[in-house]
Amino acid sequence: MRRVPWPLALVCGALLLVASCGWSQAEGDEGRAPGAPTGVTAQAGSATSVHVMWNAVPDSPGIRRYEVYSGTTKVEAVPGSQHMVDVTRLRPSTLYAFTVRAQDTGGRLGPPSRPVRARTPARVAADRSAPTRPSKPAGRAVGSREVQLSWGASRDDRGVVSYDVYQGGVKIHSVGGDQTATVVTGLRPGTGYVFTVRARDAADNLSPASAPVRLTTPGTDDGRSTAPTGFTARTHRADGAYYVDLAWDPPRVDGVITEYQIRLDGASATSLVWGGTPPRGRASYGFYVGRTAGEEHRLRLRARLPDGTWGGWSAERTVTTGG
Template sequence: MRRVPLPLVLAAGVLLLLTSCGSSRADDGDEGRMPGAPTGVTAQAGSATTVHVMWNAVPDGTGIRSYEVYRGGTKAVEVPGAERMVDVIGLRPSTAYAFTVRARDSAGRLGPPSRAVRARTPARVAADRSAPARPGTLTGHPVGSRAVQLAWGASRDDRGVVSYDIAQGGTRIHSVGGAQTATVVTGLRPGTRYVFTVRARDAAGNLSPASAALRLTTPGTDDGRATSPTGFTAATHRADGAYYLDLAWDPPEAGGVITEYAIRLDGSTATSLEWGGDPPRGRARYSFYLGRTAGEEHRVRLRARLPDGTWGGWSAERTVVTGR
């Protein structure tokens, strides 16, 4: 975990989730069952040596601990249960591959494999340092309150475009094939403003400049309560003559991995918390320096940067006094 010292001005705001990265919650009656096979699995070559695999969340009463992605009969990669996509790397150019995905629940039980999906990596292009041209105008419109449809002009490359990367808020959220110039993004929040861009990728992995940004707002309203951290507590402790603020909370159920939080102190001073690697699963905890004076009152709250690239709702505000 990387701790960022106070004060730090927060920059304006994994992963946004698409059709193949949706989430759902199991009914209580599912407890005790082996997890089912993932659905909505897709595979798309991202370069001559990588394939991007995505899938839907598996409902399970006990919780999904991880997903295992198989290349043929060999496990290629395992990701935490909150993730719904991964790049399988180290592949051979000009090779056809079949991928399946299996879910493992918190009890350690491994579910059946998904249907197999196939992708073929393109030929390797030697000494290609020329990036594709910027994609054409990006357009789109909301499709209901939780999805948008996007389309863009094809990019040009001297040796061919292999894939397009779609980003939201600066974070890559999806990849589609080089012959595809449209997609539907789902898993969004009602009444929320989004910023999308598209970049083209060639077989050597060279990326084009990003397209012009497209700003869309989904219809409806969202008061943020469903995306707020819950069970938020704050306390102080003293060590080596200084006081520290101790925070604990349960991450919101956002259908993906949350790696960053904004912490608001006394209504104006803010610090940023970002985990490297795997973020905590379940209840999270964080402490930071307040000062050496006893009897100081502080107000604190926090919010998460959601997998769709937007900020969620603020937690309840807590008040602490150093030395008490």
């Protein structure tokens, strides 16, 4: 994973992944390329965006990234743990055909998925009227890792284009404006969730959030599988001040992790948020802790998971400034 630049601010940038520009496999590659992604869907989210989703291909731990194409043009590239993306900067009133390809860690690019089509709606001039709030949301757990949600349709003077599903304030799913029910997958067993739904129109106006739906998935989850591993903490001195240097391996989950919470001496110290493409593999971060030598500090961190919940805490590490 690329190293996070040395910031003291709460929001951190990240280096972009290097995008592959070719359709062919690199010469000399040996072995079998990954298969084509299945379950690909595309749904217009606004007059200029389409939400594309797909299923992980077999041997997903060996998938480096997915590439999304509009026709023969690559429009997005996301890490292998991510199985959805919003394709933006599109033209209104236009029919698009999307395919998805998987690239493995050896650089082999698999065949494209079957094409799926989505038409962006017409742009509505000077539309500042948001849809009404989705009504009567309801839901039930249908397994330890999925729930079924439903809601009453919103009203809009120009029409609802899509519905966004949130968990704890984090958008985790999107469906078309003609749908008032969906199944949300990739959840954790034995975990409490709070879902809300918001309607979106062609001008990207968002409705108020629906009333919350509180559900708990059956089963148990001790948090160990969602905790960062290989967590290390060290200190260094620069310009008369002491800093803590952290490094860790992100938990392996079905999706992308963009935020971590860091605890210092038992209290929340900061939130680390990647504003661009999150780094892959091992991560690192550093921050200021003071100018006094011989101070002991206890540190741990946890990730906000793709389902909107917080994962398990890492092991705790202790460091001493100047030690």
